Amino acid sequence: MEEARAVRPEELGQALTLVNKVFRTGVDQDMSTDYPLVFAPGNLENLRVVSEEGRIFSHAAMARRELREHGCALPVSMICAVATDPEQRRRGAASRIMEDAVEAMAARGDAFGLLWTGPARDFYRRLGWEVVGSNGWAYQVEPRLAGRFEQPLPVRPVQVETDLERIIAIHEAQPRRLTRSPAEYRTLLGLPKSEVWVAEEKGRVEGYLVVARAYNKSGVTEWGGTSPALSSLLARVLPEPAGERMQVFVPLPDNPMTELLTGRGCRTRIPMEIADGCGLKMVRILSLGNLLRQLTPCLRSRLAGCSGRMTLSVQETGERVDLRWDGTDLEIGEGRGSGAQELPLRQAARLVFGPDKPSQLLDLPPEAAQGLDRAFPFGFHIWMLDYV
Ligand SMILES: CC(C)(COP(=O)(O)OP(=O)(O)OC[C@H]1O[C@@H](n2cnc3c(N)ncnc32)[C@H](O)[C@@H]1OP(=O)(O)O)[C@@H](O)C(=O)NCCC(=O)NCCS
The missing domain is CATH 3.30.1050.10 (SCP2 sterol-binding domain)
Known part of the structure; x- marks a missing residue:
């Protein structure tokens, strides 16, 4: 088994075959389009692999971001797509890659490493990672509540070319977020199986909302704007009475979406960690x-x-x-x-x-x-x- 190293451009297809086999078998989605910023051509240095005789059998990716929270700007790397071919497990390959990733993150001055996991919690704990405080709530909005949201503002599908600037301004007014370049916004707003809606007042976008119906992301995955805009957007996207409940993700501290949901009688919420598509939040201090x-x-x-x-x-x-x-x-x-x-x-x-x-x-x-x-x-x- 070789040392962990960056994937070579000609090996990207092989690495993707491995992570799709492990995470997307029987699912009509693909890791490269589900996580386009991770598997972007400019991020190959952060796709770490272990191979043997030219065959890649273990992989982990890092996605470097900057976290803005409580007046701090923290460089952080999120780890994802950690996978070893089922026939090659328990040979230490994933541990080797994770140690290599920790070294790389520490060397570039990241504040900490971050990941989400369900089944592999104990694998990561052996390597110094720990489950930490919750990332937020997932409100479970029942279809019968849909009629309670007023729609004072007109709502329409996003037109990225003309709406992007306002969406960026609204998101960047949030007290907590990861920084994104305009190109990264564009990519994230165009993820597969998701829709973006905007609410306008006098021709100006006052709110936006992203709804996903994907295997890995399901529900209202992002929102921003004024309370009338958010109410109008929810009225538009909440399911018909016969539909299934919808998850709406919110940060823990007070925020306009939580106020709106609780004000309309939606009180069922679960920690994001146990909601569909999330996972435990784990951190590794570097x-x-x-x-x-x-x-x-x-x-x-x-x-x-x-x-x-x-x-x-x-x-x-x-x-x-x-x-x-x-x-x-x-x-x-x-x-x-x-x-x-x-x-x-x-x-x-x-x-x-x-x-x-x-x-x-x-x-x-x-x-x-x-x-x-x-x-x-x-x-x-x-x-x-x-x-x-
Ligand atoms: C988790 C995974 C990447 C580990 O890969 P691996 O190359 O077998 O890992 P290692 O050989 O370095 O394992 C080191 C140790 O962790 C243990 N371990 C592996 N997976 C574990 C898990 N899910 N829970 C608890 N311990 C685990 C192994 O048993 C091994 O211990 P041992 O040496 O005492 O036998 C692999 O099992 C996998 O691809 N799982 C499916 C995908 C997945 O769940 N990825 C994580 C998503 S966030």
């Missing part, structure tokens, strides 16, 4: 010190007005990080402080990303507990449209 430095704008505002210090030491890597906060001052140092609190990598992921409060995870002195419980967890939301 360097705790780097991550905390990248989170500084958020931590500084959450810790304003209190003071304390803490040294954390990551068991597996020996990395030590000093945190000192005082008033509006926050210092993140190299970990020279004494009396470090030791924690395994997976616990560090839960410390930062939840769902628990730090004082529920670690036995902390009162002053440190008070500060860390204010600072964490750092929740973040990935829109379903960006899922890989």
Whole structure:
């Protein structure tokens, strides 16, 4: 078995055959069109494979993005399409690729690695990945509720050429999102088995909504705009009374869609992790010190007005990080402080990303507990449209 490496352009077809065999057998969809930004010609360096005598039998992809949340800009890589040919499993190939991916992510300064999984949770946990706080809710909208959404604004199918600029402006006004280039917006709005609708007021797009009916994405995968626009859009896309319920994905914190849905009596919701097409949200910290430095704008505002210090030491890597906060001052140092609190990598992921409060995870002195419980967890939301 060779070392993990980037796929070569002439091998892309072979890698796609493998991931389609593992993830799309019996499904009329294709991984290359389901995840066009991952399998794009410009992303080949991030498609990692293991081969033997010219035959690729294990694969994992990275998709690098920038996460904007709580005033922070974090480079993050999402991992997807991790697959080993069924006849070649348990030889260590996928582990080798995942270790290679972690090295690559750390070397380029990513804040953390992110993935979604159902069946392979324990495979990833062995490699330092951990399930963290929820990504959001999936409201289950019953068809009988459709009539409750007023339609004050006209709704029509998107015309990307003329509507793209307004859709970008609406999405970029969201407090939490991944950054996208205009070309990436265009690609994501054109995913297979999905429709994009817009609501207008006096000829100006005031809201948009993406509905997918695909194997990997099902329901309202993205939305944005004013409340009257969202109501009009839902009235248009919700199923006829005889239809099936529809999932509408929303971030955890307050947002106009949640307000609209609950205001119209839709109260059935489940964590995104157990909704169709989602999976558990897992994170791999690459360097705790780097991550905390990248989170500084958020931590500084959450810790304003209190003071304390803490040294954390990551068991597996020996990395030590000093945190000192005082008033509006926050210092993140190299970990020279004494009396470090030791924690395994997976616990560090839960410390930062939840769902628990730090004082529920670690036995902390009162002053440190008070500060860390204010600072964490750092929740973040990935829109379903960006899922890989
Ligand atoms: C998950 C998968 C990629 C692992 O590939 P692999 O090359 O067999 O992995 P490795 O040989 O490196 O496995 C390392 C260890 O993880 C264990 N492992 C593998 N898959 C596992 C799973 N789904 N759950 C728990 N442990 C698992 C193996 O048993 C092995 O342990 P062992 O050495 O004690 O036997 C492969 O089983 C696969 O393609 N599964 C279907 C697709 C999938 O679920 N991908 C992940 C989607 S996010």
